[in-house]
Every structure is written in C-alpha cells, then in structure tokens.
Amino acid sequence: MPRSSNSSSAKGGPVTLAMVARRAGVSSQTVSNAINSPDLLRPETLERVRRVIDEMGYRPSRAAQTLRTRSSKLIGYGIQSAAFSYPVLDRFLHAVSQAAEEAGYRILLFACPPGGPTLDGYEELLDQHEVDGFVLSGTERGDPRQAWLTKRGVPFVGFGRMWSGRPIGDWVDVDGASGTDAAVEHLVALGHRKIAFLGWERGSSSAGDDRAEGWQRAMRRHGLPTRGRRGQSSVNDSDVARAAVKPLLDGGATAVVAASDMLALGCYQTLRERGQTPGRDVAVIGFDDSPTAELLFPALSSIAQPLEAIGRECVRLLLARMAAPDAPPERILLEPSLVVRDSATASPAGGG
Amino acid sequence: MPRSSNSSSAKGGPVTLAMVARRAGVSSQTVSNAINSPDLLRPETLERVRRVIDEMGYRPSRAAQTLRTRSSKLIGYGIQSAAFSYPVLDRFLHAVSQAAEEAGYRILLFACPPGGPTLDGYEELLDQHEVDGFVLSGTERGDPRQAWLTKRGVPFVGFGRMWSGRPIGDWVDVDGASGTDAAVEHLVALGHRKIAFLGWERGSSSAGDDRAEGWQRAMRRHGLPTRGRRGQSSVNDSDVARAAVKPLLDGGATAVVAASDMLALGCYQTLRERGQTPGRDVAVIGFDDSPTAELLFPALSSIAQPLEAIGRECVRLLLARMAAPDAPPERILLEPSLVVRDSATASPAGGG
DNA sequence: TCTCAGCGTTGGATCGTTCAAAAGACATTA
C-alpha cells in the first residue's frame, strides 16, 4: 500500500479535502463525512474514499478545522517558574500528553511568570481561541484562576484540590492523608511509637495540611500522642527544613514522616550532622517518590503518586466538562502507594 | 480606558476583524494592516483603529491566521517517557516556553513513546500543519530524526549536539568537557591528584563521552595519570553505578567527578556503605545541578547548565532557520558553571 | 394515486484572516 506523506515539502503542496474528493470521484463533503461520520456513507463509497485518503496520505488541516468548528483541540498548561521545583513534573506532563493524545487533543505549554500564576496568560490564550480548556496545577488558597475561569465558562480541571472558600470546579487529586496514614501504619507495624511529622507551615499549603491530617488521624487511631511531634518548615528553604527537624529528634522521635522528599532530605542532613544514620537510627519516609529517592543512601521510602492515572483522569474530567458544561462537578481522589525502601525497614533502636 | 475582553462567553461571540472595522469606519484590511504593517496607515487612521481595537479588546484568531499564513506559530517538543528521567526538564521547558513567547510562539507538547522517539509523532504534527518547527532533545547517535527532518526541509534545533555521522542541523549544547575540566581544576587546586571519572559506557552517550573528555584533558594537562581511573556505568541503573565506583575507590581515588548527579549519588551510596563520608574522605562533583544537589548531605557540588540561556538560544536558532532555510548551520556551545558545595571543599585526606 | 420520510450525496455559504491588486485621494508637472 503506497502510503505517501502529506508533506508540504513534496511538490504541489499539501493534500486537501478537495483533492481527495476529485480523485475519489465524490464531493468534498463526502470525504469529510467519511472521516467524521462514516456511518452516513454507503459501505462501498466509504471503502473507496478511505483507500484514496490512504493512498494520498491525506490528513485534515488542523487550522481549517479549528476555524470552522471553533475548537482547537488544544489544552493549555501553564508551566510555573522553576522557583518552586516540582520533581516529577516531567512524568506528569508525559502522562497528561499521552492521555490527551488518545482523545485527539494536545497540550499547549505557556510560561507562567514567577510569583504565582496571573490571569493574563490564560486570557490571551482564550481570546485567541488557542485552547479549549486548561489543566491547572499548583492550585492554592487564594488562587484566582478557578473563580475566573468558572465565571467565563471556560472548561478546566485541577490537579490538586481547589479549596478557595466553597469548592468549585472539577479536580483530580491524590489522597495525601491516606498516604501518610499508610506510612504511619507501616512504621507502627515495625514497632515505632514516637513518629513525627515534618511538614510546611500550617495553612500555607493545602496539600501539606492534608498530608499532616493523615499522620494525625493514624496516630490518634493508635492512641499515640502527636503533641510536639509536628515540625513546620517553610516552603523551599532547606535551612529552615533542617532546623525544623531538630526539635523532633530532640523529642526522641524514632521515625519521621515528611510531606515531601525534599523535607525528607533535610531530615537526612540533620541526622548526618548529628552523626546518626537515617534508616538505622531514625526511620524516614518521604512524599512524591522523586527519581532520586531510590538513589539515596539509604534508599528513601516514599509515597508515590499514580501520575499516569492522574493524567488520564485529568483529561477525562476535562473532556466531560467540555461535553456537558452544566453537569455537576466531579472530583476524583486517587490512592497513593507507599514504596518501602531501606530508610524505613528497621525497628526503633531503643525499643520504641 | 474601558478595555473589555474578547471573551466568547460574553454575548455576541468573539470580536472579529470585521467588527472592529465597522466600528472604526474602515475596511477590515485596514485593521489588519494596523496590526501587521502599521507604517502603511496614515498616523491619524492608525491612532483611531488602535483605539477601537483596544476598546473592543480585539485579538486576532490564531486559527484564521494559521489557515491564511500557513504558519501556526507553534513549536513542537516531544516529551520522552519518564523512563529516562531528566531532573531539570521543568526548568528547560519553562525557559523554552518563555523565550518562545517573547517571539510570539508557543510550545506544543506531544508524547514520545517509550523506547526512543519515533518519527510518527513528528510526521503527524507536520502533516496537519500543527507546528512550524521542532525542538529536539536527547539526540543520540543513530537518532533518525535529524536526517529525516532535514530531508523534509522542516526547521528544527537540537538541545544537545547532533553527531550522527557528519554533523547536520543547528544545535545548542553545553560544553560538558569544559565543565568537567573546571571540576578537575578545582580539585587539583585543593590538592587532589588521584581524580577519577564516573561516566557511562564509552560510546553509549555522546554527552557522556564529552564529559569524560574534559576530565581526561585536564588530567593530562596536569600530568596526572587517567589509567584505571575511569569508571563505566550503564545508563539508569543505580546498582551498576554503585558497582562501577568500587574499583575507582579501590584504586585510591581521593576525588570523583561524575557525569551526572545520579551517578554522584551512586558514589555517595558506595562511600556510605564502606563507612566513609562523601566530601570528607572522598570529594565528589556531579553534573546537572539538579534540585536535590543542595539538599544532600554533604551538599553536592555540581556543574550547572545555563538553562535559561539554552532555551533562549534554542528559540533564536530555530527562528533564524525558519527565516533563512538555506543559511549555513549555526552551533552554540554554552559554558556550564561549577557550583561548589560541601562535597568538594576538602583537601585529600592522605595528602593526595 | 398522493404524500412523506429516509437514503446517500451534493453545492453553497461560512469561519476570520491575509494576499494581490485595483481604486481613490492628492499633489506635482507638462
């Protein structure tokens, strides 16, 4: 089957609908139908048209489709400045892209200025009809995007719960509380009782609060005290992170559950500085399962997010919203999974 | 100045060229000229049209522009499967996006299947006129993309030298050799003589070979032997990485320069396993300056790539290629910078 | 016999923009 490409570099320019139509001896509308509503055609016509499409290597022009249908089949994603580094962004983007492509969509990147996303970028993309919807991430309290997009009737989905006052919009999130809960369970089973939590400042990050919550409820369930066992670091400051670990260790903690792998690393640092060995003297569990986790010594136990599923669900919810703008919002909470490595396999040194 | 938005959610649909024209009392072509060739208009007409454009919040429809001009103002970037994790991808993508936007372009993501990029994704994007060009990364020997794109006359730029036989195409790369050379210089200044290099298998990665080369030439310049001081790990296997470090340490190396932060971490692991402390017993320098480098204990010295500059140059070269398809190829080699942290500040323990 | 819905297909209008070329305005020159 000689399937030549629709290359515009080949002589004669791109293959158009009309060219296919002429060669197949039908009108261009019929060719269009062959692609978009094959059931309208008589089987033999369909067969013939399809063969010609294949022979000529025809592919519809996205620009023309977009102009006519007013749908670009593009999904916008604002990529934040690297200030707040997200170690698994590459996997997330790959997952979203792949899921989008399976539905005939693609991801359009645009740069969000440092210091939090503004609405300008979103407005420009919309006004120019460049995108059909958005995937948001890093949605925090006070983020104006959700309300603004909702008001304008723009489809969007958030990766991360959106808790600006009353909940609005669709989102997909990971049940962080469930993850830290499982981490505590694992540590308790090993015999740990003094389990600390190292997170961010209360209220500064909703995901952080969520993860703290899981730790707290698991501790309570086992009748273990949490008082004085919660350390608060500021976001993105490794010095503060290290300082925040100290009172926890001074309090005799034999295990630390951290709200991110970065914080877990701060914990490693402080332990090393004191001449202690992470994993042996104090068990550590991180969050995110970033690529470096398994390369550390000892290998860092961490709570892995199901990124492929997240990407899939984001796209699914977004397409559903486009199809039914007035349907009730849908929220998906996915389970993370605890990846146990050497940093959390030992029982407490002093017996708990 | 009441600048209302071009929202399609507002009643009446989007603002078009014709609507602006009617309101300004000119033809739509004149409005188009006001935007694309302002010098054709009489100053007072230009002023009036511009005011109306601003009042109505008009923004040209990208789809219509694309259809007419045959240029989508989009740049394709194939994001590889997460198998080969690249820790600074987020910073690279942000940099490229930002640079692209300053030139009126945006980045279109598409998922490359695991196991190396295929041409299908590129062909589809081209045939549908979705992109004007590509940014490639992870270009290795035997990569068919460069030759294929060149043959079809598609503009592209590589991040990473493209060494498939004779060089083709434009690229931007980091002078890895210069980076490892500087690392050796730094270590020599500290008094180290037995400086090992931990890289990947010879020939498996061109960037890896390049980085090895810099180490070798610096060693030779100082009259230091390199024999038996080069360790070879396979890509992406931390066990092999750890094993590869051992002979280097057994050989009495007091410092290790690694071809990536991942490999440097393997080095940390092996040292810890032997009860040694990285940075104190053996100096370690990584490559990439991934976000975790400064969070390790001791903080990992690393060679940082100028990602913002890389993004800017990629876009610049790509646009130049589009403007002049037959111009001679341009290659940019950027200098990385050594970031010294605790892992490489001590003189050799035994005196070198 | 007449109407009418359904069949697979078609022609024409349309989406919003830019290109090419014609047309108008105005001053200059013969």
Place this chain on the structure above:
DNA sequence: TAATGTCTTTTGAACGATCCAACGCTGAGA
C-alpha cells in the same frame, strides 16, 4: 486640463475545513 506619480485605503479572492439545506430517488403508509 490632462497626465504622472505617490500615498492611502478598499475590493475580491483565497486558505481548507465543516454546517446547513437541499438534491433525486425509493418504498411505505394514507
């Protein structure tokens, strides 16, 4: 006055697809 040229604006036709309203024909129901 008419011809010439320059500067500014308009007209008409694409770009390549989809939407809509019909086409002529058949068979079923009234």
